[in-house]
Amino acid sequence: MESLLAQARGQAQQQGGQQEQQDQGKLLDLTSSVLEKKDCYARNESSAYPMTNLFIGDTRLGCKSDADEQLILHIAFNQTVKVQSIQLVGFNRNQDPSCNPKTIKLFVNCDSMGFEDCEDLEATQMLELTEEDLDEQTSKPIPLKYVKFQRVTSITVFVEDNYGGGMAGTLLNLVC
Numbered sequence: 001m002e003s004l005l006a007q008a009r010g011q012a013q014q015q016g017g018q019q020e021q022q023d024q025g026k027l028l029d030l031t032s033s034v035l036e037k038k039d040c041y042a043r044n045e046s047s048a049y050p051m052t053n054l055f056i057g058d059t060r061l062g063c064k065s066d067a068d069e070q071l072i073l074h075i076a077f078n079q080t081v082k083v084q085s086i087q088l089v090g091f092n093r094n095q096d097p098s099c100n101p102k103t104i105k106l107f108v109n110c111d112s113m114g115f116e117d118c119e120d121l122e123a124t125q126m127l128e129l130t131e132e133d134l135d136e137q138t139s140k141p142i143p144l145k146y147v148k149f150q151r152v153t154s155i156t157v158f159v160e161d162n163y164g165g166g167m168a169g170t171l172l173n174l175v176c
Contacts, residue, residue, distance in 0.1 A: 033078075042072060074111070085141035085144055103161050107121070111154060
């Protein structure tokens with residue numbers, strides 16, 4: 001996946017009865033100050049393509065799984081957001097479609113997830129991706145179950161399998 005985009009509405013909530021500041025939704029890449037980078041993590045990431053590549057802002061870089069096709073990416077926010085949709089684009093501009101994810105599970109507000117958790121727990125939403133979903137020229141945002149993606153403080157992305165059965169690649173950019 002070269003790009004994971006989530007269209008969301010950010011909502012900064014303040015304590016003590018102060019007014020809530022609402023955002024109308026905007027593009028947010030992983031260099032944004034809305035992310036809590038110290039709480040973001042990846043499981044089964046390749047040392048050649050670590051999750052830290054996602055925070056550089058270069059769309060040619062990505063995060064890739066190490067031992068097999070499964071990959072966990074946990075993205076934490078420093079404020080509450082409402083996620084409406086995500087957009088995915090093939091890894092490395094679709095030059096190796098076998099690395100493209102096929103099945104993705106999304107989990108909302110679940111911290112410290114491992115592979116057993118991702119396989120055993122019911123996902124907030126599961127996505128079965130097609131080649132059209134991942135094409136850089138024609139891909140469109142994939143609507144999410146909006147009711148389940150309100151008050152989001154973190155999203156865990158679990159790449160369950162890919163088209164090639166080997167290592168999966170991903171590049172993540174969010175739109176909030």
